[in-house]
Amino acid sequence: MKDIPLFTTENGAANLILGSVQGFGTAYVRVLSARDGKALAAECAQFCRAAGAEGVYATGLPEPEGGLLSTEIWRMTAQKVRLPQTQAMLEPVTAETLEKWAALYNRKFRAVPNAVWLSPSLRQAVLKAREAFFVTLSGQTVGIAKGAESEIHAVAALAPGGGRAAVLALARKLEGPEIALEVASVNQKALALYQSLGFRKTETLAKWYKIG
Ligand SMILES: CC(C)(COP(=O)(O)OP(=O)(O)OC[C@H]1O[C@@H](n2cnc3c(N)ncnc32)[C@H](O)[C@@H]1OP(=O)(O)O)[C@@H](O)C(=O)NCCC(=O)NCCS
Incomplete structure (x- = not known):
């Protein structure tokens, strides 16, 4: 639409x-x-x-x-050199794997506040920008990730430990020295993960209210 x-x-x-x-x-x-x-x-x-x-x-x-505050959007940052090491690898999404990746993304992000649904046209844009990845650890796919320059756009876990693997593998690929991301303040699991890895809140970017 x-x-x-x-x-x-x-x-x-x-x-x-x-x-x-x-x-x-x-x-x-x-x-x-x-x-x-x-x-x-x-x-x-x-x-x-x-x-x-x-x-x-x-x-x-x-x-x-x-009206009713739904969530704040926070910016968080971490120094790349201070992030823990990981064995996790990134596997770039290709034309052949795009639909599988997008289906996983849409399933994991359905309930995430302020997440964008990947429509067919957005999927093509993501593919063209080469910013989407599967995250693998010991040959298993454990997560998905999306990001570019020094920004993590999205991570999701597909197995225990997949969230951590996704953040660290993507951050390693991104440009330093500072890695940034945006998170909904009500996304407790994401906040806990980012904080455990050393990300700190630097700014409140927006306040979103439920209306109607
Ligand atoms: C935010 C997030 C990455 C934090 O992960 P975490 O608490 O560190 O969790 P772990 O890495 O230990 O992995 C547990 C996750 O693996 C999932 N998982 C475990 N086994 C799985 C399997 N066999 N198949 C698919 N998923 C599986 C769990 O459902 C859990 O995901 P959930 O929190 O969405 O329910 C995770 O909660 C998530 O993917 N959330 C949805 C997307 C999101 O909010 N991303 C952050 C905003 S950008």
Whole structure:
């Protein structure tokens, strides 16, 4: 489903992000300007629901009109040289393995706050950017990972220890000296993993509210 870059009403303007509606049932609203935040949120939520969204989340609402805080998005960083060593390896995703990787990604990220559903067109973009990997340890696939430059975009575990293997194998490939990632503050398992590896919060990037 196409995004609506500029959704305007007499109550304000917002960017409606509808790309994850089909796969995850979630829509995201970036409020650009609000005369009446509460009324604008209600209008955006109504539009997104009509487009098929079950959950609608907004950022940029003037406080305290946001409603129920869903999650904050935190930026975390670690010094590459201080990360532990790993035996895990990265196996780049190819045209032949893309669908398998995307299916695993969509299964693991379905319940992750603010995760993007990998639509067929996004899958092709990921393949072209060469930023997606299977993570293997002793010949077994234990996780999946995605990242570029010095940013970890996503990691998921497919076996015990797979999360750690994915972070460390991807970080080794990425450009240093500092490795960065974004995480939803309510994603306890991810936070515990990142903290255990030495990542520290440096910034709150956004606050997302459940609306509608
Ligand atoms: C965040 C995450 C990587 C943390 O992992 P962890 O707590 O360190 O867990 P471990 O590496 O010890 O592995 C346990 C995981 O392996 C999975 N696992 C174990 N055996 C498995 C098997 N045979 N097949 C598939 N998955 C298996 C478990 O279900 C568990 O994943 P879950 O936490 O999603 O339920 C993991 O919880 C995850 O993949 N979450 C979903 C994606 C996510 O939130 N990523 C972070 C945001 S970018």
